[in-house]
Amino acid sequence: MKKLALAALLALTVSGCAATDQAAGGGDSVKVGVLTSTSGLVAGYGKQFTEGFKAGLAYATKGTNKAGGKTLEVTYHDDASDPAKATAAATDLIGKGYKVLTGTVSSGVAMQVAPLAAQNKILYINGAAATDAITGINDYTFRSGRQTWQDVRTAESFVGGVRGKKVMVFAQDYAFGQANVAAVQAVLGKAGGATVTPVLVPLKTTDFTPFARQIVDAKPDLLFVAWAGETAANMWQTLAQQKVFEATRVVTGLADRATFGTFGPAADKINFLSHYFAEATSNEAAKALAKELGSTPDIFHSDGFTAAQMVVRAVEQGGDDVSRMITGLEGWAFTQPKGEATVRAEDHALLQPMFQAKLSGGVPQLVGTLTPDQVTPPVTPTK
Numbered sequence: 001m002k003k004l005a006l007a008a009l010l011a012l013t014v015s016g017c018a019a020t021d022q023a024a025g026g027g028d029s030v031k032v033g034v035l036t037s038t039s040g041l042v043a044g045y046g047k048q049f050t051e052g053f054k055a056g057l058a059y060a061t062k063g064t065n066k067a068g069g070k071t072l073e074v075t076y077h078d079d080a081s082d083p084a085k086a087t088a089a090a091t092d093l094i095g096k097g098y099k100v101l102t103g104t105v106s107s108g109v110a111m112q113v114a115p116l117a118a119q120n121k122i123l124y125i126n127g128a129a130a131t132d133a134i135t136g137i138n139d140y141t142f143r144s145g146r147q148t149w150q151d152v153r154t155a156e157s158f159v160g161g162v163r164g165k166k167v168m169v170f171a172q173d174y175a176f177g178q179a180n181v182a183a184v185q186a187v188l189g190k191a192g193g194a195t196v197t198p199v200l201v202p203l204k205t206t207d208f209t210p211f212a213r214q215i216v217d218a219k220p221d222l223l224f225v226a227w228a229g230e231t232a233a234n235m236w237q238t239l240a241q242q243k244v245f246e247a248t249r250v251v252t253g254l255a256d257r258a259t260f261g262t263f264g265p266a267a268d269k270i271n272f273l274s275h276y277f278a279e280a281t282s283n284e285a286a287k288a289l290a291k292e293l294g295s296t297p298d299i300f301h302s303d304g305f306t307a308a309q310m311v312v313r314a315v316e317q318g319g320d321d322v323s324r325m326i327t328g329l330e331g332w333a334f335t336q337p338k339g340e341a342t343v344r345a346e347d348h349a350l351l352q353p354m355f356q357a358k359l360s361g362g363v364p365q366l367v368g369t370l371t372p373d374q375v376t377p378p379v380t381p382t383k
Contacts (some may be wrong), residue, residue: 002281006084007087008366009176014184015044021296024245027070027216027320028069028070028071028129029070029071029072029073029098030067030070030071030072030099030149030315030319030320031073031075031093031096031097031098031099031100032072032073032074032075032098032099032100032101032102033074033075033077033089033098033101033102033103033312034049034050034053034074034075034076034077034095034101034102035077035079035086035089035090035092035101035102035103035104035109035113036049036050036076036077036078036079036103036127036318037078037079037080037091037105037106037109038050038076038078038103038349039078039080040080040081040082041077041081042081042093042105042106044256045105045128045256045300045353046078046103046105046206048256048298048299048300048301048303048304049103049105049127049128049174049300049301049303049304049307049345050076050304051102051244051301052289052293052300052301052303052304052305052306052307052308053102053103053194053296053302053305053307053308054292054308055288055289055292055293055301055304055305055308056289056304056305056306056307056308056309057072057074057308057311057312058288059285059288059289059292059309059314060308060309060311060312061310061312063111065209066088067311067312067313067315067316068313068316068317068318069319070319070320070321071312072183072315073311074376075093076103077089077093079103079104079106081105081106081108081109082109083106083108083109083111083112084175086104086106086109086112086113087112087113089117089342090113090116091116094116099122099123099155099313099320099325100122100123100124100125100311100315100325101113101122101123101125102125102126102127102144102307102310102311103126104126104129105125105127105128105129105300105302105303106129107129107130107131107133107134107179108132110127110129110134111128111131111133111134111137113136114126114137114138114140114141115137115138116186116282117138117141118137118140118141120136121140121322121323122140122322123140123142123314123325123326124140124142125139125141125142125143125144125229125307125314126142126143126144126145126309127143127144127145127303127304127307128142128144128145128300128303129143129145129383130145130146130147130148130151131147131148131251132147132148132149132183132377132380133190134147135147135347135348135349135377135380136348136349136379136380136381136382136383137345137382137383138382138383139303139326139382140326141348142310142343142348142350143328143348143349143350144291144303144304144310144350145275145302145303145305145306145350145358146275146350146352146354147301147349147377148172148179148180148183149183149186149351149375149377149378150251150275150352150354150375150377151183151185151273151275151354152183152184152187152188152224152355153187153354153370153374153375153376154253154273154274154355154356154370155184155188155222155224155273156187156188156192156249157188157273157368157370157374158222158249158271158273158356159221159222159249159354161192162188162192162193162194162221162222162371163192163193163194164193164194164196164223165194165195165220165221165222166187166194166196166197166218166219166220166222167184167189167195167196167197167220167221167222167223167224168196168197168198168215168218168220168222168223168224169181169184169185169196169197169198169199169223169224169225169226169249169287170199170200170201170211170215170223170224170225170226170227171198171199171200171201171225171227172200172201172202172203172226172227172228172229172242173200173201173202173203173224174203176226176228177200177226177227178200180201180224180226181196181198181200181226184196184224185198187256188222188224191378194221194222197218197220199211199214199215200319204221204235205231206231206239207238207372208234208235209238209241209242212238212239212241212244215239215242215244215247215248216243216244216247218240219247219248220248221248221249222248222249222251222287223244223248223249223250223251223253223261224252225250226239226252226253227252228255232259232262232263233262233263233264234261235259236270237265237266239266240264240265240266240269245266245269245270249271250269250270250271251270251271251272251273252270252271252273253272253274253275254272254274254275254277254299254359254364255299256274256298256299256300257277257298257299258330260359260362260364261362263359267359267362268335268358268359268360270337270357270358270359271356271358271367272356272357272358272364272366273354273355273356273357274354274355274356274357275299275302275338275354275355276297276299276300276301276302276303276337276338276355277355277357277364278290278296278297278298279363279364279366280338280357280364280366280369281337281339283337283339284335285286285305285309285335285336285337286337286338289302289305289337295381297337299335301337302336302337302338305336305337306337306338306350309334309336310329310332310343313328313329313332313334314326314328314329316328317329317382322370324345327341329348330343330345330348331343331344331345336352338352338353339352339353339369340352340353340372341353341372346379346381346382347379347380347381347382348382349376349377349379349380351372351373351376352372352375353369353372353373353375354369354370354372354375355367355368355369355370356368356369356370367374
């Protein structure tokens with residue numbers, strides 16, 4: 001909230017949005033736009049977010065679709081993980097008087113929508129997009145999921161600290177892999193005192209043996225694997241064949257349930273850090289999510305559910321006044337499907353638990369829970 005006055009002076013409105021927002025004030029409803037990927041490479045993630053959001057909305061409003069005496073007018077829009085398409089859609093929604101946007105599962109999209117929120121003084125609750133850059137980006141932006149810093153800190157927990165140790169990052173040589181290398185270097189290298197060495201593999205690689213041998217020869221204390229796509233099964237098989245698991249402790253993220261089969265026989269040798277899996281918790285919110293879905297929740301259902309809880313809280317506290325919505329969210333502690341969470345007032349980071357897991361027979365099992373204070377990212381004052 002500390003920079004709202006400055007933001008107001010600098011705001012660049014979109015097609016008369018500010019005037020539209022003012023005209024919309026004081027009504028009986030608040031417009032909420034869920035902007036996410038229901039087509040494109042991460043369409044499955046957007047589908048999960050949307051399903052989770054609907055479940056969370058039913059839970060948080062007790063089925064009334066109302067908050068603070070206001071009806072929530074919710075509409076759903078596809079951004080196709082395309083920043084340009086997302087920006088156009090967000091601009092259109094803001095111009096139509098939408099007070100709240102949420103849903104983003106692509107970090108590239110999130111980084112384009114967040115500045116629009118500040119320029120036009122609307123509330124933006126980022127969805128599953130994990131980029132650390134969203135935290136503290138401006139006073140109008142919040143997040144309903146975890147950030148990469150929390151992932152990396154969870155990976156560190158498997159070795160009980162990395163100061164003076166060797167860490168390798170095994171990843172594909174493109175934006176996703178490079179971002180993970182940068183995060184590990186920042187969290188475990190610069191802040192943690194480890195020596196971090198990247199092993200970046202060209203995307204079209206099909207023979208992973210030379211890279212696996214490089215890892216075995218280096219004998220790191222921790223191997224952090226960040227991988228996505230159709231080569232995953234071959235990659236994991238090669239690591240097992242080259243005895244990488246005998247040479248180091250291997251940690252990777254537990255993604256959506258559709259990927260569990262790609263680990264093959266190596267699955268029981270991998271240490272999984274987890275943002276969320278249904279078997280990790282059984283609180284009231286988690287039970288409500290599963291009941292509303294009618295099936296086992298997946299990794300990003302929780303983020304959608306949490307976003308709905310935050311939207312309802314914002315409108316309960318602020319009505320259609322965005323400044324009051326922001327004040328109502330800052331410092332808010334609540335129970336999400338993952339457990340106890342708090343919106344940090346200083347930079348809107350979402351402090352939350354993280355999990356250690358293993359796969360047994362294709363089913364995730366909880367190994368350990370890291371409390372929010374164990375994976376709290378450093379404060380990033382809003383810009």
